[in-house]
């Protein structure tokens with residue numbers, strides 16, 4: 268497939284282009300360390316420039332005259348105020364080519380940041396509601412993932428998220444469609460407005476998803492409290508919790524997460540932009556890491572929250588005084604927390620060890 272002009276060659280600099288001085292800094296270390304990204308909404312990678320270009324390509328009017336105007340409208344007080352803007356922007360995604368271009372642009376950025384493996388969310392219900400067929404969405408995203416595997420050398424898994432503000436019946440309808448696309452969709456997730464939509468609302472849907480052979484994950488404990496995390500584990504039997512930062516309120520839950528090595532996909536810039544924490548210095552990522560939890564760093568919706576995965580590592584490292592050992596732990600956790608096979612995990616971990624060894628010499 269052809270790419271949208273102007274979006275094919277974004278930031279493809281590699282670690283080999285960094286000067287020795289930059290390599291020695293923590294920023295340089297973060298830039299080059301092999302890592303996996305496990306919490307990334309593909310619709311949240313829609314940069315304002317691409318949004319405007321696609322709006323023009325598809326004749327979809329936008330309330331922003333230019334990219335700067337869009338960026339300055341991105342003020343969020345909480346999750347809901349973000350979701351309102353985020354779902355509205357998806358109106359420019361209409362054709363299979365649009366979804367392909369969006370996905371390839373993210374994968375190029377990921378590769379340039381040394382993401383070797385990405386587990387990517389998408390929200391089909393938000394597109395179907397606008398009249399875009401399921402096949403158009405999955406066809407474009409899936410083809411890009413498949414092309415990138417050979418062309419860019421990044422491995423991926425695709426996770427279909429159920430919108431929790433909609434009914435279980437609505438979610439069941441997309442689950443039935445996903446079964447026919449199992450060659451590209453591996454997991455089922457749960458996202459959107461946490462308040463008023465507890466995990467238990469989707470108990471049966473998640474049981475069916477597991478029966479169909481999908482792995483399952485859920486956003487929980489982002490704005491909801493620790494009980495929302497326990498409920499996601501007990502009612503939905505998810506293998507991983509997205510966000511989960513409110514777990515620290517419940518010591519029994521923390522012990523369970525630690526002993527069972529249940530991974531948490533933390534998104535530091537997202538948490539600060541959505542006021543889950545008042546500032547990055549108040550983020551509990553380091554406390555969670557020190558408590559022995561399997562925490563990982565991810566970008567969530569990078570086009571809206573001010574940075575991709577490395578920018579998230581760096582913002583957290585600077586505010587929380589993370590050292591190289593913390594960064595290595597986080598990168599190791601990212602592979603451990605993935606759904607890759609043990610053989611694939613071992614290969615990526617060897618690559619990581621090789622990188623770390625090359626720094627020590």
Ligand code: HPA
Nearest residue numbers: 308458459460486567568
């Ligand atoms: O951080 C998030 N939380 C819930 N739903 C979402 N959809 C995109 N990003 C998010």
Ligand SMILES: [Zn+2]
Nearest residue numbers: 458486509567
């Ligand atoms: Zn998310």
